Amino acid sequence: MIELILETGYELLRDMPQKYTILDIAKTAGVSRGTVSRVLNNHPSVSDQTRQKVLEVIKRLDYSPNFSARSLRTAASNMVGFATDEVITTPFAVDIIRGAQDTLSQYGKVMIAINTGYDSQAMQKSMEVLLERRVEGIVYAAMFHREIDIPAQLVERIPVVLANCFSKDQLLPSVVPDEVSGGYNATKALLDAGHTRIGFINLSRAWGEPIAPLPASDGRLKGYKKALAEADVPYDEDLLHYTDQRPTSSYDKTLEIMQKDDPPTAIFCGNDRTAMGCYNALMSLSLRIPDDVAVVGFDNQSNLCEALYPSLTTVQLPHYEMGQWAVEYLLNHADDSVDPPQHKLNCPLVTRDSV
Structure with a gap:
């Protein structure tokens, strides 16, 4: 009750x-x-x-x-x-x-x-x-x-x-949440799938508030770096971008990261809403998920993750x-x-x- x-x-x-x-x-x-x-x-x-x-x-x-x-x-x-x-x-x-x-x-x-x-x-x-x-x-x-x-x-x-x-x-x-473990698990899944050029669109603000850094942002980045280091994959700061969580921000950041001379074959998104913008940007570039670019989110908002096509692999925030x-x-x-x-x-x- x-x-x-x-x-x-x-x-x-x-x-x-x-x-x-x-x-x-x-x-x-x-x-x-x-x-x-x-x-x-x-x-x-x-x-x-x-x-x-x-x-x-x-x-x-x-x-x-x-x-x-x-x-x-x-x-x-x-x-x-x-x-x-x-x-x-x-x-x-x-x-x-x-x-x-x-x-x-x-x-x-x-x-x-x-x-x-x-x-x-x-x-x-x-x-x-x-x-x-x-x-x-x-x-x-x-x-x-x-x-x-x-x-x-x-x-x-x-x-x-x-x-x-x-x-x-x-x-x-x-x-x-153990944000480091979450960032590690997301990145390791991409590494295990054979990817070594892994972009990361991280969070810089919390729901429009000028709060930086965030425990989530810091921890997920540490986990990302930890997984890369364990796999002997060099950390490339050029593959790290931040979204301010405006609806168009992750879309724009994905276009930016994919226009690099050596673009990533996988992208880790700081949350599922960021992944949604990433999906739309990749689609606009006629890139297929996961055949051309793999994507992992964070949060596991199941109604969003399962509505995306293909359905989004993500990391569970342990709210329950x-x-x-x-x-x-x-x-x-x-x-x-x-x-x-x-x-x-x-x-x-x-x-x-x-x-």
Whole structure:
């Protein structure tokens, strides 16, 4: 069962308290959140030097643990919050929400979903709404792999797990795609098919936002280079192009890359929408896929990949698995005494007909 709330400006029933949190202590002391928690719980695994450093920061900042928040966490409401920027309104919603919901159902839990957009104030209000519902914890999911900023006061009050995003300094548990493995798997598929001139049309911006580089863009390029190096194929920077994700951008970049003196026989596209533009450009040049040029995408938007002709070989973004992992960790392992994991999930190849 999912209760859906689209955030449109809820009035807060109370302001979130402005005080130092366990995250502030961790950052100031230069240690993890789990280490601070172990010091507070007098855990023997902390060295005397580290313990002293943390205690000095606690004293200097006049920090006191939020015991009311701890009692809130132990009050089982059988409800879990699922907050997101735009996942609910995008094609990726189905898998990541289904992964979370299927896992919650196994535990007899109910999901309350809130869509916040990219507004930090709306995020804070939305989180407060979830706290008013006395959820046992919150999964925050992002539309694309990126760094996010979760209000520190929230983290002090309730367990939070991140999906498809990560926090600065990695002080919250998160699960993200292994972009390097995805780039590697895509490129290796083309190498295994006998190609050595492999173009790469990578992503430079996220949905029109001037964000560069992106974790996805960086990771996929690293995987591309890794696969080439393992096959003893020299990396040729002339074969690397970037698309700004305008509808015509990948079309133009494909024409540009194919006009080189020694054009590629295969093209790895940074996502499936880029591959669609690539298909159209190759068709305009009377080139056949995969006979003349092989193409691999990324994301596995199945409705798009299977609609293209020939159907697109691509790499799977593990949205369903990220939803699963986030809920499993939230319900079973979100313990302050453990350093938060930064978990990466493999991005496997989905073979169709374009290679």
